[in-house]
Every structure is written in structure tokens, then in C-alpha cells.
Amino acid sequence: MASTSTSGRGEWAPDPFSVLEPHNKMIKSSLSVKQFDVFINHRGPDVKTTLALQLYNSLKNEGISAYLDSEETELGDYFPSAIKNAIFSARVHIAILSRRYAESAWCLAELALMFQTEARIIPLFYHVQPSDFRHIKNGVADAFSKHEENGRYPNHDVQQWKDCLQNVSGIKGYELNGQNDDLNKLCCEVVTTVVKEKKKRKIPLQVAKYEVGLDELVKDFQSHCQSNGEMKDKIIGIFGMGGSGKTTLAKYLFNNKSSEFSGSTFLFDVRGRHVKDELTSLQSQLLKDLIHLKEKSIGNINDGITSIKDNLQRTRESRFLIVIDDADHLKQLDALVPIDALNSKSLVIVTTRDERLLIQAGVNVRYKMKEMNPEHSRELFCWHAFQKQSCKSGFQNLVEGFVKVCGGLPLALQVMGAHVSGSDKSYWKLELDVAENITQRHKRYP
Incomplete structure (x- = not known):
């Protein structure tokens, strides 16, 4: 498998699906809103039961959620909405570029929508040459001539589709001749790429250093x-x-x-x-x-x-x-x-x-929000003051003093505990006196 060179993304444009939908649609249907890791863009008659389905199953077997319309669209779903949701939720888009791909306005509209996101696009050139799409020639040129001649779609939409197709041909991808060994190898490589991409996702936010209470x-x-x-x-x-x-x-x-x-x-x-x-x-x-x-x-x-x-x-x-x-x-x-x-x-x-x-x-x-109870307040303070759950011997009264001054506020307990951590009792007593005086002044002059 050979790879193409890398290039940039397309420009922002209005919703490319708008030209595919009926003008006066009165549709009220349920939509099973799911989040997908991968969206598979393809022309059904060319590859749905071969490469697209094998790729979908390979991803699914690795626990990766992929959208293939024939497998994921549910009864009652409005088809354009289901596709849009899948495109915008996926972090990886796979574009299977086949010989008659450019004949499909749906494929081209999906591709244009894919370019409006920041998701990674991986092109798979199936029985075609990247140069056919880069230079809009051979069967690709014939397909666009028909789009332009029949006048069904606005010229600016057709031009946008053409621009996106040229852009995708410059993204590093795979060329496949369709042999079984190559097909299996390709699916394995794509799965590996998607797994790596998933690992790049945002790590969970750190809730708290010590999750007391x-x-x-x-x-x-x-x-x-x-x-x-x-x-x-x-x-x-x-x-x-x-x-x-x-x-x-x-x-x-x-x-x-x-x-x-x-x-x-x-x-x-x-x-x-x-x-x-x-x-x-x-x-x-x-x-x-x-x-x-x-x-x-x-x-x-x-x-x-x-x-x-x-x-x-x-x-x-x-x-x-x-x-x-x-x-x-x-x-x-x-x-x-x-x-x-x-x-x-x-x-x-x-x-x-x-x-x-x-x-x-x-x-x-x-x-x-409620104040922390005394037990949790004591524990949180000790974690920050002593890096353990319980109080150090001889510091019990001082800990109780700080807990009282902090009034069940987690941030105050964290800050005060960290402030006196590692210090001797004399410093603790000095800081506790200061904190108590400040508290008294606040009570007098709130």
C-alpha cells in the first residue's frame, strides 16, 4: 500500500446537506443519538458489503464504535440527521474513495461536512488513483460534468464538493487493489490508527487531590x-x-x-x-x-x-x-x-x-452546596497537613481549632492544611491565632 502526501483542510461553508433535503419537510421522528468514534463515508453499491462492512466489523471487534448507515441507522431515524450526528460526534472519518464515488451527491455532501470538523480524515483509495481526484479527471471529471449539467444542485455546492475531493486526495491515506490479503491488512492498520487516536482524547478532569466526602x-x-x-x-x-x-x-x-x-x-x-x-x-x-x-x-x-x-x-x-x-x-x-x-x-x-x-x-x-461535616472536614485537613487520613499525635487540639475556623469549607481546609504542613506546633499555634482573629473580625463586621 502506498501513501499520498499530506495537505490542508477545506474552507468553512454552509451545511452541504441542505441541498439534499426536501424544501418543505415536515418530519417528526425519533433519533437514537449515539456518540461514535468513527464515521465511514462510502458509496454503498461500490463497497458497502465488502470493504466498508469488513472495516466496520473489524472496528467493532476492537470495541470501537463506528457508523455504517446500514448497521447503525434505526427505525424512525431521519436519515440526514442521523448522518450529521455521526459525523460531528466522530473523531476519525474514513473516506472510501471508489471508482463511482463522485457520482454520489450524498458521498460528496458527507465529505464536505467532514471537512467542517476537526476530526481526522483517512482516505482509502479503492481501485482508483489519488491523482484522479486531485486533478478531477477520468471518471471523476465525468461525474462532475453530470452534476453541473443536470442543474439539480447549486453551482457553489458542486464547487465545494470538488474542492473537498481535491483536498482529500492530498491527505496521507492508503491505496488498495482489492485483493483479500490487502483488505485484511488494511483493516488491521486502520484499527491500529483509530486506537491511537482514541488515546489522544482529553483525559478526565482531576476532580480533587483527595476526594473526601x-x-x-x-x-x-x-x-x-x-x-x-x-x-x-x-x-x-x-x-x-x-x-x-x-x-x-x-x-x-x-x-x-x-x-x-x-x-x-x-x-x-x-x-x-x-x-x-x-x-x-x-x-x-x-x-x-x-x-x-x-x-x-x-x-x-x-x-x-x-x-x-x-x-x-x-x-x-x-x-x-x-x-x-x-x-x-x-x-x-x-x-x-x-x-x-x-x-x-x-x-x-x-x-x-x-x-x-x-x-x-x-x-x-x-x-x-452544604458545609462539610466535622468528620470529613477533619479528614480533608489531615490529608493536606499530614498526607494521611488521621491526625498526627499531639496535634489533635490544633486540628480541631483549624477545622472550626474553616467552617466546613473544603477550599479553606485544603489551603490551611497545606500551609501548616511540615511545620512545628509553635507555628501551627501562631497561624491558628491569626485565623481565629480574622474569623472574629468577619463575625463583627460581615
Whole structure:
């Protein structure tokens, strides 16, 4: 198998599927929204029962979820929507370029949509030469002449398809003559490539160095915000004092739920980023994380809002998970939470110090963070002060003093524990006196 050279991606364009759908469609159908690792782009009559199916089975046998329309589209699914969801959720796209590939407007529209994402594209040249696509010649040229002559599709769409086909011919891929030995070898190599790509995915967020009391916190959250294992609404608010563990809980939920969604994003420190005039950067990150769009500069917040709504409307059938961490102003939620553009099964989690913000934003399901109980407070402090669960001999009274001063706030317990770690009792007593004096002043002058 020979490889071609590497080249760049195509330019952004409107939804290429729009020209394939009926103009006045009145379709209400269910959609089994799944997240796929791989999308297999192919012309069915050429390779569906041969290379495409063998490749699909090889990936499936390795525990890799791949989308092949004949195997994954379910009864009741609206076909274009199912394909779009698969394309935008997959991190690897495989384009099987066969002799009559360019005759299929569906294949070309899928390819154009693939180029609008950041997913890796692997071309497989099946009984064809890459140069046929690079220079639009031989059967490829004949196919495009027919597209242009029949006038069924707008000229700019046909040109976009042609550009994408030329671009894909320059991406490093495989040439296959169709012999059985080559077919088996190819499938093995592609599986190996996909496995490596999966390993590059985002690692889970670190929830906390010491996850003390986390199980109880999660259970309490679930009892308030979930019903029959599902969130009670598609937007959930978590509020409480600074340092009460809101971000810790949100990170845990993000790690444990993100696999259920087609795309997910965790936008940290929104309050601080707003002060630095970085909301447009967060908007760009949201688009990149959710639908794998190439990161691009957004001129202003209103442009960002429009771009987010337009792009999420295009992928309306996809479920997304969005975490807005430490918000303190409605402007931030307006810029980053496009509720009307989200699928009803998407989930937005907002953390904030101010419950009033959630009420103003119409967030009906709100969870109030509670103080850590004395037992968990003691344990968390000891982990940071002594790097073990229990108290060092002779420090019991001092530990109790710090636990009382910290008032059940996880961040305070972590900071104070780390601050006195490794110091002698005299230093502990000095720092405890300072902390107690500060606490008393706050009580007098809140």
C-alpha cells in the first residue's frame, strides 16, 4: 500500500446537506443519538458489503464504535440527521474513495461536512488513483460534468464538493487493489490508527487531590436534581459560597456524564475570564469542543452568540454537555448558554456563588452546596497537613481549632492544611491565632 502526501483542510461553508433535503419537510421522528468514534463515508453499491462492512466489523471487534448507515441507522431515524450526528460526534472519518464515488451527491455532501470538523480524515483509495481526484479527471471529471449539467444542485455546492475531493486526495491515506490479503491488512492498520487516536482524547478532569466526602455529596446532589436516574431539567444550577466545592462537584459530573453526549465542554472561571474581556475566547472554545470546529477568532460577543446558535441549530439532533463554571452575570449565560438551540436531552450545568443569578436566568432546578461535616472536614485537613487520613499525635487540639475556623469549607481546609504542613506546633499555634482573629473580625463586621 502506498501513501499520498499530506495537505490542508477545506474552507468553512454552509451545511452541504441542505441541498439534499426536501424544501418543505415536515418530519417528526425519533433519533437514537449515539456518540461514535468513527464515521465511514462510502458509496454503498461500490463497497458497502465488502470493504466498508469488513472495516466496520473489524472496528467493532476492537470495541470501537463506528457508523455504517446500514448497521447503525434505526427505525424512525431521519436519515440526514442521523448522518450529521455521526459525523460531528466522530473523531476519525474514513473516506472510501471508489471508482463511482463522485457520482454520489450524498458521498460528496458527507465529505464536505467532514471537512467542517476537526476530526481526522483517512482516505482509502479503492481501485482508483489519488491523482484522479486531485486533478478531477477520468471518471471523476465525468461525474462532475453530470452534476453541473443536470442543474439539480447549486453551482457553489458542486464547487465545494470538488474542492473537498481535491483536498482529500492530498491527505496521507492508503491505496488498495482489492485483493483479500490487502483488505485484511488494511483493516488491521486502520484499527491500529483509530486506537491511537482514541488515546489522544482529553483525559478526565482531576476532580480533587483527595476526594473526601465526594460520594455523599454526589448522592445528595442526585436526590435533589435527578429523578429515575435522569436530570430533572436540561439546565441545572449549583450555588454556594466560594470554596464550597461547586467546581469539584461539576468536574465529577462532567467526567461521569460526558460519554453520554455527542460533545462536551467545561468552561472554567467564567467570572474571571469576563473581567479579562475573554468571553469571545470562551465562545470559540465552546464551538471547538462541542462540534469540533476549527478554532477561529470571534469579533465580538454578539457575533459569537449568532455563531453558536447557528452551528448548534445545524446539529439540533445532537446532545451536548456544557458546564459554565463560576458565573456571576446574566451576560455570561446569554453569551455561552444557547438554551433554545439545544436538544431537549442536552445538559447545561452552571456553578455560581449567587442564587439570584440562577433565578433571573430561569433555572428551576438549583442545588445548594452544604458545609462539610466535622468528620470529613477533619479528614480533608489531615490529608493536606499530614498526607494521611488521621491526625498526627499531639496535634489533635490544633486540628480541631483549624477545622472550626474553616467552617466546613473544603477550599479553606485544603489551603490551611497545606500551609501548616511540615511545620512545628509553635507555628501551627501562631497561624491558628491569626485565623481565629480574622474569623472574629468577619463575625463583627460581615
